Amino acid sequence: MKGKAAINRELCMACGGCVGVCPFTALELENGNKLDLDGESCTGCGICERFCPVGAIKVV
Amino acid sequence: MGYDVVVIGAGPGGSNAARTAAEEGLDVLLIEKRQEIGAPKRCGEGLSVGGIKNLGLTPDPRWAINEIRGASVYAPNGKRISVRYPETIGYVLERKIFDKHLAMNAARAGAKVLARTVATGLIMENGFVKGVRYSRFGEEIETEAKIVVAADGVESKVARWAGINTTNKLMDIDAGFQYEMVVDLEEPDMLELYFGAKIAPRGYVWIFPKGEDVANVGIGIGGKEQGVAKKYLDAFIESRPDLKRGSILEVNAGGIPVGDPVDKLATNGLMIVGDAAHQVNAIHGGGIHEASVAGMIAGKVAAEAIQEGDVSEARLMEYEHLWREKRGKILHKIVKLRQAIEKLSDDDLNMLAEKLTGQDLVDFANGKNFMKLAKIMMRRPRLVSIAKGLL
Numbered sequence: 001m002k003g004k005a006a007i008n009r010e011l012c013m014a015c016g017g018c019v020g021v022c023p024f025t026a027l028e029l030e031n032g033n034k035l036d037l038d039g040e041s042c043t044g045c046g047i048c049e050r051f052c053p054v055g056a057i058k059v060v
Numbered sequence: 061m062g063y064d065v066v067v068i069g070a071g072p073g074g075s076n077a078a079r080t081a082a083e084e085g086l087d088v089l090l091i092e093k094r095q096e097i098g099a100p101k102r103c104g105e106g107l108s109v110g111g112i113k114n115l116g117l118t119p120d121p122r123w124a125i126n127e128i129r130g131a132s133v134y135a136p137n138g139k140r141i142s143v144r145y146p147e148t149i150g151y152v153l154e155r156k157i158f159d160k161h162l163a164m165n166a167a168r169a170g171a172k173v174l175a176r177t178v179a180t181g182l183i184m185e186n187g188f189v190k191g192v193r194y195s196r197f198g199e200e201i202e203t204e205a206k207i208v209v210a211a212d213g214v215e216s217k218v219a220r221w222a223g224i225n226t227t228n229k230l231m232d233i234d235a236g237f238q239y240e241m242v243v244d245l246e247e248p249d250m251l252e253l254y255f256g257a258k259i260a261p262r263g264y265v266w267i268f269p270k271g272e273d274v275a276n277v278g279i280g281i282g283g284k285e286q287g288v289a290k291k292y293l294d295a296f297i298e299s300r301p302d303l304k305r306g307s308i309l310e311v312n313a314g315g316i317p318v319g320d321p322v323d324k325l326a327t328n329g330l331m332i333v334g335d336a337a338h339q340v341n342a343i344h345g346g347g348i349h350e351a352s353v354a355g356m357i358a359g360k361v362a363a364e365a366i367q368e369g370d371v372s373e374a375r376l377m378e379y380e381h382l383w384r385e386k387r388g389k390i391l392h393k394i395v396k397l398r399q400a401i402e403k404l405s406d407d408d409l410n411m412l413a414e415k416l417t418g419q420d421l422v423d424f425a426n427g428k429n430f431m432k433l434a435k436i437m438m439r440r441p442r443l444v445s446i447a448k449g450l451l
């Protein structure tokens with residue numbers, strides 16, 4: 001059973017890269033400075049985790 | 061109330077689209093969700109002299125803050141290939157000032173610019189984009205638009221709302237991370253680039269000087285690579301006493317789309333420009349010039365289409381055709397070059413470093429003279445099929 005993405009706010013740079021790779025439009029960069037996850041849309045595919053330049057998003 | 065054109069995103073792509081459309085006499089709204097246009101930057105800030113000229117600008121010391129005369133490229137084994145020109149060939153910018161300057165130019169041309177204003181959806185009618193929903197400080201607003209320009213960068217959503225998939229595949233995006241540092245620089249007018257699977261898998265480390273003792277020290281690695289870009293950059297800095305001593309002024313991150321552009325750049329009532337459309341030089345990751353040129357073409361096509369009263373996909377596809385002629389063909393060649401280089405081992409790169417000059421590397425990055433590279437590769441049987449991909 002796959003989980004869902006979880007954002008580590010201590011690490012997240014709000015760079016928006018993960019928003020651009022998520023195939024399910026589950027991520028959003030609010031006002032350009034805060035990353036939000038729509039848990040309903042997230043499938044736990046892990047693509048955002050593979051991408052993140054700082055390791056701030058993980059499927060748990 | 062309605063506009064001729066609503067542009068979403070005030071990066072170089074959006075500001076240049078808005079400026080051009082306004083100069084053509086259109087009624088233009090440019091909205092940007094960030095509270096400060098251009099900040100925080102997601103960029104190494106390098107731009108060539110030719111690039112600045114193509115944007116119709118003259119270098120201004122307020123944003124073109126450091127002159128660059130050449131570059132040194134380091135192979136995995138440390139071998140250096142340098143090229144230095146007698147004249148200035150590029151600048152390192154202060155992007156928060158540059159981006160703001162581009163937005164000011166759009167405003168001065170007559171566009172209405174609104175920061176901290178987020179597009180939240182499109183108004184669709186009979187398969188046409190007819191307007192934009194946006195939000196400002198909690199107020200939800202709807203405005204009609206004859207044409208919408210999606211210039212919303214790597215985190216692009218606008219085109220997706222209109223049914224065009226702009227999702228970046230992991231194979232086709234680089235993960236970028238960067239420190240702006242105070243460091244000792246030997247040659248503040250030279251860019252430095254470091255290659256190698258251990259240093260930056262499927263990418264490179266860069267040092268782009270912003271002055272005598274300030275530089276963007278950054279990394280881009282293939283998005284599909286295991287491991288985190290920051291860790292690779294930290295390891296590189298750790299290995300270099302000169303950098304290790306340095307101070308950190310700013311930390312930046314971002315995604316760099318390095319594949320081919322999205323399937324189509326226009327649909328009924330909508331055009332896509334810049335990072336949102338994946339219009340980036342796949343070898344060096346530069347996208348300021350590409351987004352700006354695309355934005356200017358889109359602005360012009362918008363004016364003509366509106367004047368003719370036809371904003372259908374068929375009409376707006378002229379933007380894609382013009383862009384392909386001007387930039388798309390060359391960028392596609394550069395994508396092919398990247399795909400070839402990605403297949404090379406460190407040993408192959410070291411071999412090439414023995415045979416190539418700095419000018420060769422500059423040519424390759426500009427999509428020229430691939431024949432020379434292919435010929436050298438052909439001498440290694442294992443590389444023959446990769447070399448053929450270049451021709």
Ligand SMILES: Cc1cc2nc3c(=O)[nH]c(=O)nc-3n(C[C@H](O)[C@H](O)[C@H](O)COP(=O)(O)OP(=O)(O)OC[C@H]3O[C@@H](n4cnc5c(N)ncnc54)[C@H](O)[C@@H]3O)c2cc1C
Nearest residue numbers: 069071072073093104105106179213236314334335347348
């Ligand atoms: C680490 C790194 C280093 C780089 N180095 C260089 C370099 O040295 N030289 C170079 O030329 N290029 C470089 N690039 C690439 C360059 O930064 C981009 O290609 C360029 O900024 C693209 O411009 P753009 O206008 O398409 O998008 P952006 O500059 O990203 O602008 C898009 C804007 O849209 C806004 N937006 C998004 N969604 C909405 C919404 N819903 N409503 C309102 N606004 C919205 C965003 O906030 C953003 O401001 C680098 C990129 C990275 C990540």
Ligand code: SF4
Nearest residue numbers: 012013015016018052
């Ligand atoms: S890619 Fe990582 S750092 Fe960037 S916004 Fe996503 S979680 Fe945050």
Ligand code: SF4
Nearest residue numbers: 022042043045046048
């Ligand atoms: S795990 Fe997949 S679906 Fe969920 S946010 Fe990450 S990329 Fe999107």
